[in-house]
Amino acid sequence: MQRIVVPGEKLHTAPIRIENTTTDRNGTYSCILGYFDDENKTLVPLESLWDPKPGDTVIGVVEEDRGTTLTINLNAPYKGLALTKFLESDISVNDIVVANVKVLEKGGTIMLLKPSAMKGGKVMAVKPSRIPRIIGKNNTMIKQITDATATSVIIGLNGLIWLKGGNIDLTTAALLKIEEEAHTQGLTQRISDMLAAGMKQQVR
């Protein structure tokens, strides 16, 4: 059975290892607002913050050019930092960039690798906890959307999504619908219906 749990709620009567939980001798307790599956013992966060890990793809906006480094706003607790000597293309302030996380440094800055500026398009923000649902198992969900709307999409694990071309309005609406209804059953079918109806309207 699946249920919504809040911080402090008991998940199991013995201490077991689950991400985002705390344990004592008598049980395991949630630390977040999440969706818990009693059978598989999985806790999916409904509200969470992005936890930077090496290799994560992120999207950000260049905030400042300090000569040797660029500071990049990632809409996260920490700022991104990229060294200018490794840049492959020209990047200036206010550009939208896609980059990979190299490492989270102890002082609280995120070192970024291979930033590249995105030309045109727009950026939207969703809750970082919804990103796995937006991508779907083996990219099924996002592929379904991009196939239908022909929009180029790059998803940053920090919760920012870059969109360009195709039916951007429909893509945005679909992504916002996933953000709102991520914890419900049958979402893939509803998105598919929504995309079909949306594209039909556009043809007319």
Added chain:
Amino acid sequence: MVGSYKPELIVNGKRLDGRMPADLRNITIEVGVVKNAVGSAYIEWGNNKIIAGVYGPKEALPKHVQDPERAIIKCRYAMSPFSSLEEHGRTGPNRRSVEISKVTKEVFENVVLLDRFPGAEIDIFIDVLQADGGTRAAGITAAAVALAASGIPMKDVPFAASVGKVGDTLILDLNKVEDNYSDADMPVAISPRTGDILLLQMDGNLTKEEVKTGIGMIQKAGEHISRLQREALKAPYERILEKYKK
């Protein structure tokens, strides 16, 4: 206290607003009222109306306040100028609001998993729109819900309430008049999972036994407050689940 005049606070076993000594006022909590905040909550506790908002975690500034091992919490409790009839609501920080901000901050330092965000800061804002006694307890209760709704990991959702004394009777959840004329007032914040006491302040005098009984009363009332907090947190998600149930 205000002069020597003292109204009778308990008549025929009932309090001025018709409550029994161990009754709470009506409480409603709503989540997500401030769209720009990471997490927010609005509480109506009797005639108290309070908004709590949570921002962050973000880079702690100025840099010298950063802790390389854990996040820091900044808390600001403030009463609106129109919130109360007396001087409480005057603009700007004052002795009382600085004190309440400090004790509230210390409540949340004990439940939030601060070591997940080294060098960061978490901002908690508690704004009292209308005050009728017990605003620090209501503010902590609302801020706890706002924090949980923001996705910041925490060990528990604490609640707070106050207990006081009129004559020989212990009363729960004092309103403004009772607060001003009672013999004692003791706000307590508790972490319901472990029973840890996170805040304990007292005005006036209580005996050892009265303190114990008072905390027991608050723990009992806390079951109800905690349930309301949990329901408020789950409500937006359950509404969507309900929509697609059929």
